């Protein structure tokens with residue numbers, strides 16, 4: 085299993101005991117000669133705690149296994165941090181252009197699979213992206229979102245309306261490109277494959293029972309898998325007028341732990357039931373916030389429903405692609421397929437360690 089290679093975060097504390105109990109039961113079945121049943125339980129153990137499949141177990145696993153074998157009490161679990169972080173004051177404008185910022189952001193991306201960057205709004209005289217979004221809405225540029233995997237049908241797992249390549253978002257896309265080029269230079273180990281970008285997709289969610297159910301943007305792990313689509317990194321930029329009251333409005337981007345690649349799960353849901361309880365963060369769609377995450381199984385995510393009538397959740401999504409040919413099944417009229425090359429020199433940068441954090 086390549087989990088350690090990708091720097092996956094430790095499995096959640098509450099999953100460890102069930103994982104090891106499953107592991108012990110699998111061992112017992114092995115001893116009893118029931119190999120098929122044992123394999124099933126080993127697999128269940130690995131899906132709960134990926135570390136158990138690694139060659140070298142972490143300390144907690146050995147200690148917990150010994151305690152379970154001996155019937156000794158297990159240490160109490162620490163309570164997990166809240167999913168929704170407290171709002172933070174806006175950072176200085178354009179702070180992310182500072183020399184040290186890419187290394188810091190890339191380090192977070194490498195260790196957490198996602199990174200949140202505030203204060204990303206393009207500076208004047210660029211028109212505010214929210215004005216462009218509203219203009220596209222009034223011009224009738226939107227239609228109900230459809231899913232590639234559902235044969236292009238509108239889907240019960242997704243309630244947003246989208247518009248591809250609306251006018252007025254060029255400065256935002258150019259700023260994101262500049263940032264991604266610098267991140268690529270800061271962390272070539274993970275980001276060197278990025279070569280192109282999809283045109284901006286604008287989305288609008290209003291109050292509904294569902295936002296966009298748990299999914300990954302690329303059914304792939306490190307370029308391997310039948311449903312690979314070439315997306316490496318997803319960038320989502322949020323816009324709203326005034327504060328976003330996440331408790332009252334909902335609409336957060338919920339990010340989950342990396343998951344094992346699954347064959348059945350397609351864009352727009354599937355894995356949620358298997359892996360419930362592994363959310364790591366609820367990211368509020370605060371105005372000017374940019375979230376970057378790996379498009380593949382390293383970062384399953386979901387848009388939580390907007391709960392309040394009259395509230396609009398606006399986002400621009402940019403997908404950064406590798407240079408592989410676009411798969412045939414992808415060219416289905418659901419997505420805009422005109423990729424733009426990510427041109428320009430990457431300024432040289434240190435590998436992704438040791439830079440200051442985003443100011444807060």
Ligand SMILES: O=C(O)CCC(=O)C(=O)O
Nearest residue numbers: 296301320337387399401
């Ligand atoms: O709007 C967001 O926060 C994420 C949207 C998303 O996951 C997608 O369009 O694939």
Ligand SMILES: [Fe+2]
Nearest residue numbers: 299300301385
């Ligand atoms: Fe997504």
